[in-house]
Amino acid sequence: MKKQLIAFVAFVAVPALALAQTADEVIDKHLAALGGADKVAAIKTLDVEQSMSVMGNELTAKSTYVVGQSMRSDVSVMGSQITTVFDGDKGWMINPMQGGTTPQDMPAEAMKAAKSGTEPQMMPLAYVKSGKYPYELVGKEKYKDKDVFNLKVNRPEGVFNYFVDATNYQLVGMKGTTPQGDITASFSDYKTTDGLTIPYGSEITSPMVPAPITGKITKITFNAPVDATIFAKPK
Numbered sequence: 576m577k578k579q580l581i582a583f584v585a586f587v588a589v590p591a592l593a594l595a596q597t598a599d600e601v602i603d604k605h606l607a608a609l610g611g612a613d614k615v616a617a618i619k620t621l622d623v624e625q626s627m628s629v630m631g632n633e634l635t636a637k638s639t640y641v642v643g644q645s646m647r648s649d650v651s652v653m654g655s656q657i658t659t660v661f662d663g664d665k666g667w668m669i670n671p672m673q674g675g676t677t678p679q680d681m682p683a684e685a686m687k688a689a690k691s692g693t694e695p696q697m698m699p700l701a702y703v704k705s706g707k708y709p710y711e712l713v714g715k716e717k718y719k720d721k722d723v724f725n726l727k728v729n730r731p732e733g734v735f736n737y738f739v740d741a742t743n744y745q746l747v748g749m750k751g752t753t754p755q756g757d758i759t760a761s762f763s764d765y766k767t768t769d770g771l772t773i774p775y776g777s778e779i780t781s782p783m784v785p786a787p788i789t790g791k792i793t794k795i796t797f798n799a800p801v802d803a804t805i806f807a808k809p810k
Contacts (some may be wrong), residue, residue, distance in 0.1 A: 598712035601724045605700050609746040610771040615701045620801045630786045645806045646693045661689040662806040677810050688732035697773050718748050719784040756782025769797050
């Protein structure tokens with residue numbers, strides 16, 4: 576009876592332990608697929624230019640990151656420019672589409688996203704461990720006919736599930752639940768630039784926009800000098 580009890584405990588405990596190890600393993604293999612943990616850690620600044628399309632409108636966007644510290648996004652649409660900035664514990668934005676022509680402080684709810692907003696958004700899983708976000712492996716499932724690992728991550732701005740291709744360990748999709756509503760994204764068109772393999776294509780749905788947004792990176796630059804004054808709120 577004692578041997579049977581030991582065997583039963585082992586049967587129950589080992590899969591739970593393996594699952595925890597597998598979550599780390601999936602993230603580590605994803606980092607390797609991106610180009611390696613050291614390569615990702617070496618990214619200190621990043622400039623990303625994109626073309627986007629939503630509801631028949633063509634947009635362009637430029638985002639500048641000082642990783643883990645600051646981010647500025649400028650989106651040009653219908654002759655107007657929407658600017659969003661996170662800088663340390665402060666944030667501001669200018670949104671002419673909502674009648675704003677002067678910089679407004681970021682609402683407290685939006686500032687919850689400030690930390691992860693300063694991480695390059697095309698590789699969100701790369702910073703899960705360094706950001707100390709709680710994560711777990713939900714399991715293995717299908718996502719758009721692909722076998723994927725489903726990783727659940729509790730981020731400051733909400734709860735997110737990331738779908739990692741079980742074959743090449745690249746991120747293919749995401750869904751998130753935030754106070755503003757549900758967000759989904761799919762990633763595609765992986766290309767290698769300066770030793771880092773990242774998705775150049777994306778499709779995002781957001782409660783803030785009534786239709787999906789398709790995006791394509793047109794230029795990306797790693798570790799270029801950044802003028803810190805671009806993050807300062809205009810007077």
